[in-house]
Amino acid sequence: MSKKIKLYHYTRAEIQSIEQKGILIRTIEQTRRDFMEQYKSKLSSQAIEHFTSSWGHECEDFNIDAQHSVWFVSKRPEENCMGVFYLVSMYGGEVISMIGxxxxxxxxxxxxxxxxxxxxxxxxxxxxxxxxxxxTECRLQRAVMPSEIIEINKLSCNPAKSEWKY
Structure with missing residues (x-):
């Protein structure tokens, strides 16, 4: 049996989705389509226009390997680490939140x-x-199965102060 290592993934997401499906890998197009299907009715017309026009004008410089991976750190970062703040402060991963x-x-x-x-x-x-x-950074070039998840911890996040805590 192979030795296991503990890895930490930080996100802003729906906890039930991760519990049921694990951490999925989707293309940029799938992610954006799913986001609009789920949330378009809740977005202002200005926000819809901002997302769709920005997506239509961005350059295609996303690293293909990075797109098809789940990113982790092998050591728990300190609270208020800005790299983690960006990941937990806005929903949708980089392909949504960078535009937002x-x-x-x-x-x-x-x-x-x-x-x-x-x-x-x-x-x-x-x-x-x-x-x-x-x-401490690593990536998994496949989805994470629910059975590989040890725990899901809710964090506190205050975007107005750029703070997050365990």
Missing amino acids: EGNEDSKRFLESIGEPLEVVCSIPEDDPSLVRYGN
Whole structure:
């Protein structure tokens, strides 16, 4: 049996979805389509216009490997680490939240949905899909199964103060 390592994933998401489905990998297009299908009726017309026009004008410089991976750290960061703050303060991962940050209506909406979460996973150390970078950062080039999730911890997050806590 392969030795397991504990990895930490930070996100703002719906806890029930992660409990039921694990951490999924979707394309940019799938993520955005699903977001609009689920939330379009709750967005202001200005926010819808901001998202759709921004998506239509962005450059295609997303790293393909990065898109098809779940990112982790192997060591729990200190509270208020800004790298984690960005991940837990707005819903949708980078393909949604990076665009939302440029518009106050969009940003407020993304800060209001989902919950800031720490997802602790147990992954085989020799998993061929695990890529390590020599620091604490690593990525898994596959989805995380619900059975690989050890715990899901709710975090507190105050976007107005750029703070988050365990």
